[in-house]
Amino acid sequence: MSWLPASGPGRDDFERVFALRPNLFEAWREFASLFFEKRLVDPVVLELCRLRIAQLHGARHPLSLRTPEARAAGLDEAKLAALDAWWRSPGFSELERSCLRFAEQFVTDASGLSDDEARPVVAALGDAGTVAFVEALAVFDGFGRFCRMLDVEPAGAGA
Amino acid sequence: MSRPRVKPPQQRGSDPISASALAHQPETLRAFLKLYGTLWSHGVLDQATKELARIRNARTVNCAICKSIRFEGARKEGLSEALVDEIRDGYETSALSPRQKAVLRFTDTFLSAEPEVDEAQRRELLAHFTPAELVELTAGLALFMGFSKIAVALGGMPESLPVTVQPTPDWPSAGD
Numbered sequence: 512m513s514w515l516p517a518s519g520p521g522r523d524d525f526e527r528v529f530a531l532r533p534n535l536f537e538a539w540r541e542f543a544s545l546f547f548e549k550r551l552v553d554p555v556v557l558e559l560c561r562l563r564i565a566q567l568h569g570a571r572h573p574l575s576l577r578t579p580e581a582r583a584a585g586l587d588e589a590k591l592a593a594l595d596a597w598w599r600s601p602g603f604s605e606l607e608r609s610c611l612r613f614a615e616q617f618v619t620d621a622s623g624l625s626d627d628e629a630r631p632v633v634a635a636l637g638d639a640g641t642v643a644f645v646e647a648l649a650v651f652d653g654f655g656r657f658c659r660m661l662d663v664e665p666a667g668a669g670a
Numbered sequence: 671m672s673r674p675r676v677k678p679p680q681q682r683g684s685d686p687i688s689a690s691a692l693a694h695q696p697e698t699l700r701a702f703l704k705l706y707g708t709l710w711s712h713g714v715l716d717q718a719t720k721e722l723a724r725i726r727n728a729r730t731v732n733c734a735i736c737k738s739i740r741f742e743g744a745r746k747e748g749l750s751e752a753l754v755d756e757i758r759d760g761y762e763t764s765a766l767s768p769r770q771k772a773v774l775r776f777t778d779t780f781l782s783a784e785p786e787v788d789e790a791q792r793r794e795l796l797a798h799f800t801p802a803e804l805v806e807l808t809a810g811l812a813l814f815m816g817f818s819k820i821a822v823a824l825g826g827m828p829e830s831l832p833v834t835v836q837p838t839p840d841w842p843s844a845g846d
Binding site: 639 | 697844
């Protein structure tokens with residue numbers, strides 16, 4: 512459970528923490544849900560980046576979740592088992608590799624992102640897709656840190 | 671100026687966010703502006719505190735656009751340029767209040783490679799802020815950092831810009 516000495520209603524610790532600011536949580540949900548629901552970027556690519564960022568942060572709540580859109584698109588646990596060393600696994604496509612490389616650099620030092628790292632992503636996703644991709648990365652990075660800072664428990668860890 | 675990786679579209683808005691490459695995704699842009707307006711103008715935490723965290727983040731991520739902006743509401747609440755000058759490395763020995771220093775320490779922890787709050791920092795934060803205020807501050811940091819990084823990652827960033835005071839983001843129908 513989060514170290515905050517108060518909580519609101521919710522199905523898991525993340526919801527109970529964020530529910531302390533209800534109108535903000537509602538607006539966040541509206542924004543954050545667009546990327547998968549509207550398929551602004553391939554859901555498998557997005558889910559791989561979401562979970563890789565959660566791994567980098569050691570953020571237990573996002574690591575405990577699976578996005579139905581990515582499942583439906585064929586992403587399984589066998590592939591996710593290789594995610595923490597994706598660069599050594601042949602099971603990731605060129606686009607997935609380019610996006611994972613971009614995502615890792617975004618998290619560790621966005622200003623260190625090189626043109627060589629950005630070019631294949633922009634070429635594959637186009638301008639609108641790249642914008643959606645970096646916005647999604649911002650959500651994954653920012654709210655992965657949110658979970659670590661407030662010590663948000665994984666989903667299913669009790670009420 | 672760095673080379674833009676994604677140029678803004680021809681159809682775009684007039685404020686710095688709507689005029690950027692984010693306009694390529696009108697639906698996410700609208701949802702973000704609602705979220706950002708809710709954070710700034712329909713929150714429980716004072717605007718000067720959020721502005722402290724935003725500017726500290728801008729300097730750490732090195733987003734020239736974010737560094738140049740000052741929001742009107744925080745100015746009205748007393749966050750003068752003299753106080754903003756104190757939001758630098760070495761702020762621990764500055765004239766900032768213990769509450770303001772706690773915000774800057776929290777921001778630095780958030781932006782670090784190990785974003786984890788230890789017991790002493792938890793006690794300090796809870797002495798200055800309510801749980802709802804802390805949720806708002808942490809969510810704000812997530813947005814400040816995320817969108818600074820977007821601006822940096824998409825390129826086209828000038829070396830520096832003059833300081834400009836801008837209207838505080840708002841989304842009038844957001845409710846409090």
